[in-house]
Amino acid sequence: MRRLAASLAIVLVTSTLALPADAGGCPQVRVPGAEYAEVTCLDDLTTVGGRTNPADYAGLTHSALPQPEAVPGIQVDGYFPDTSRTNANNGWNHDSQFVLRLPHRWNGGLVVAGSPGVRAQYANDRAISDDVLAKGYAYAATDKGNTGAEFYRDGTKPGDAIVEWNHRMTELTRAARKAVTRYYHRAPREVVAAGISNGGYLVRWQLENHPELYTRGVDLEGTLWKADGPNLLSFLPPAIRGYEQQNPSLIEKAGFNAKSSFLWDYHYTVYWKLTQRIYAAELDPTYTGTEAAYDYSARPQAQQAVRRIALTGKIGKPLTTIHGTFDSLLPITQDSDVYAAMVRRAGREHLFRYQRVEAGNHVDGLVDAYPDRLVPLVPLLRKAI
Structure with a gap:
């Protein structure tokens, strides 16, 4: 336009x-x-x-x-x-x-x-x-x-x-x-x-x-990429599982604030599954399972790909x-809280x-x-x- x-x-x-x-x-x-x-x-x-x-x-x-x-x-x-x-x-x-x-x-x-x-x-x-x-x-x-x-x-x-x-x-x-x-x-x-x-x-x-x-x-709310996690490939799958199993505790354990639960329907429908799917396709293209079943800790090829784009905190x-x-896409405890700690560790x-x-x-x-x-x-x- x-x-x-x-x-x-x-x-x-x-x-x-x-x-x-x-x-x-x-x-x-x-x-x-x-x-x-x-x-x-x-x-x-x-x-x-x-x-x-x-x-x-x-x-x-x-x-x-x-x-x-x-x-x-x-x-x-x-x-x-x-x-x-x-x-x-x-x-x-x-x-x-x-x-x-x-x-x-x-x-x-x-x-x-x-x-x-x-x-x-x-x-x-x-x-x-x-x-x-x-x-x-x-x-x-x-x-x-x-x-x-x-x-x-x-x-x-x-x-x-x-x-x-x-x-x-x-x-x-x-x-x-x-x-x-x-x-x-x-x-x-x-x-x-x-x-x-x-x-x-x-x-x-x-x-x-x-x-x-x-x-x-x-x-x-910059996206955090960290090879050993957390990153969106590690916290979105359990959130998706929790939503599909109607188990809010799994979503909370994934890092999402319980007070934000009124946003979860929208984010599951619009963001969570699509985001998990397309970033797995980018960083782990051999994966063929569902979004909910993805286990980042068991995917060394994905971890190697993330190392190519990972942050260090050394600003x-x-x-x-x-x-x-x-934040119901990149929960703060799994993202910027972690990055702040990385910056501190980097001096x-x-x-x-x-x-x-x-x-x-x-x-x-x-x-x-x-x-x-x-x-x-x-x-x-x-x-x-």
Whole structure:
């Protein structure tokens, strides 16, 4: 979906330099390494009047989240070289798509995000992009290199698709830093990695492996991958068994907060089985049993694949982690509590700020259904960024 609020200039980019403005006054911004890009001059870069895809961010925020004022500037939509074609945005059917937004009034900062779940590059537009643009930040986001419920088909070895997620975040950050520097004629004073869920995992991995690219990071309920567990392959199967056997104690033993039980019907139907199935397909493709019967402790091949993407807690730049106690997809006791302990053991506690939020769930869209029982987390994410 495209909503163009002003003149449109389309260019094929191959260089690393920003070109002078064209006859219509729209500069031709070039992104290093991009195979193709379109440059659009917009009266509004936000989701209110800009170029985006609402389907990418549906359900991630609650209806009371404030709408931004119009932010004029330049948007670059494009893709890096890739052979997979799971992302249909912009009619391209090409993966490794990105978006770069450059506000006319720049505060000197750059926020880089990866998409949550298996969504595409516009998934953070309401939660992150709208707010940071209004504050004057430049913004860049990646689709992580593969999208959709069959993302696991990308690659040849178990874990390849998720390995690519980290590569694409690094690739975009390097390119966005250069594009921003050339466009504004000065380097960004700070570069913030930010993300939700799988996007939060990317933030953690980047600060552990490429801290030189960032000033700091903010993750909301980042996915924890740990070879010896816990991870979603270890706690989702017993939760599924508990639900199917009508035994809530099994769900609680898997790490889910008993006070969040009003959310379990929805999460079983929408998230638990699908999530278990597609990540087992990615990390343990020889498994042929049911989601409920999966036993991660008995699957050494899965553990080996997880080692390729595992986190260590050895962050090299300041990180803020926010997680809700009612998270019914990635329970806090099996995720961010564990990651906080990993950071402490790694001797990096001085770089870490951890905010546990009572009654926060994994997606803020459910706040509209339970306004008296859930606390929205995206406002806290915005504040931390």
